[in-house]
Amino acid sequence: xxxxxxxxxxxxxxxxxxxxxxxxxxxxxxxxxxxxxxxxxxxxxxxxxxxxxxxxxxxxxxxxxxxxxxxxxxxxxxxxxxxxxxxxxxxxxxxxxxxxxxxxxxxxxxxxxxxxxxxxxxxxxx
Amino acid sequence: xxxxxxxxxxxxxxxxxxxxxxxxxxxxxxxxxxxxxxxxxxxxxxxxxxxxxxxxxxxxxxxxxxxxxxxxxxxxxxxxxxxxxxxxxxxxxxxxxxxxxxxxxxxxxxxxxxxxxxxxxxxxxx
DNA sequence: ATAATTAAAGACAAATACAGTCCGTATTAT
DNA sequence: ATAATACGGACTGTATTTGTCTTTAATTAT
Numbered sequence: 001x002x003x004x005x006x007x008x009x010x011x012x013x014x015x016x017x018x019x020x021x022x023x024x025x026x027x028x029x030x031x032x033x034x035x036x037x038x039x040x041x042x043x044x045x046x047x048x049x050x051x052x053x054x055x056x057x058x059x060x061x062x063x064x065x066x067x068x069x070x071x072x073x074x075x076x077x078x079x080x081x082x083x084x085x086x087x088x089x090x091x092x093x094x095x096x097x098x099x100x101x102x103x104x105x106x107x108x109x110x111x112x113x114x115x116x117x118x119x120x121x122x123x124x125x126x
Numbered sequence: 127x128x129x130x131x132x133x134x135x136x137x138x139x140x141x142x143x144x145x146x147x148x149x150x151x152x153x154x155x156x157x158x159x160x161x162x163x164x165x166x167x168x169x170x171x172x173x174x175x176x177x178x179x180x181x182x183x184x185x186x187x188x189x190x191x192x193x194x195x196x197x198x199x200x201x202x203x204x205x206x207x208x209x210x211x212x213x214x215x216x217x218x219x220x221x222x223x224x225x226x227x228x229x230x231x232x233x234x235x236x237x238x239x240x241x242x243x244x245x246x247x248x249x250x251x252x
Numbered sequence: 253a254t255a256a257t258t259a260a261a262g263a264c265a266a267a268t269a270c271a272g273t274c275c276g277t278a279t280t281a282t
Numbered sequence: 283a284t285a286a287t288a289c290g291g292a293c294t295g296t297a298t299t300t301g302t303c304t305t306t307a308a309t310t311a312t
Contacts, residue, residue: 005270005271006271007216038271040273040274043289044271046288050288058287059287059288060285060288061282062286090128092134101251105202105250106202170300173261184308185260185307185308185309189259
């Protein structure tokens, strides 16, 4: 179990947006060049961030991407969820009669991690 | 990112050992039948648990598997680590000049989860 | 010693997920 | 109309996970 590379990229991309907030829209090519990610793959990730309402996009000349919300309120969790989705990390595979206690503990543990990721904002680290 | 099925199995297997501690060795076939996992695949998982010193194995007639340690001290983390390994969930992929602050936060978060998994023992839930 | 019973190891195969590319389409400013 | 930009879907390659099969090694009972 590891975080995907896409999540890794997404966090760095969002950090870049937070750091450069207020300036002109950032378009794909310069952004990709600056972050050293292939433009086509990066496009996929950006589209996911748009769908999650973390950034907005504009087509056409002078288009590009920009933050959708105040830069101070975006949590690590927001970004991670945009890429990894919101399913639990652990789901019991056995067919048991009663509620699986293993699953319960595993979800408690996940919640500790998630709470930390909800508390921490991208703005905290730029 | 999800926990692997093997980890799922391993936790249930260990719960079974803790629950039935003290009785005769459990051999592969009955264990696999009882848990409804394919014997050959289960064998792989059991071998990993042996390597991690959570259980011990004995070949030959009346052989099989049994707990290696007192049943009350085995944590969820012990079992998970035996299967998933001990690498961090997140490792920064970008080449940055200074230490990656994103990675730092991600590891803090992981640590919260891990601490909970270290506190919780399989014995707590059987 | 031999046979029976059990686990371990390694090679393989299938399925799934992840990473990345390519190409055509839609949108917008000038 | 044209140029610049993002979006969408199909596709490919690779890595990981899940699972099987076969052989080997170890242990015990007779």
